């Protein structure tokens with residue numbers, strides 16, 4: 767029988783669905799008359815995973 771159990775448990779954490787590696791690129795609107803979004807993107811810390819890049823819940 768194969769008793770090869772994975773001993774290392776912290777191999778893969780579930781990735782956070784809201785960001786990429788703990789950072790989200792959010793478009794911020796420039797305050798102006800133009801209602802167009804700025805092409806610039808701002809990297810912000812993901813509030814879902816708090817920058818860890820992992821899903822907050824294991825499931």
Ligand SMILES: [Zn+2]
Nearest residue numbers: 782785812815
């Ligand atoms: Zn996240």
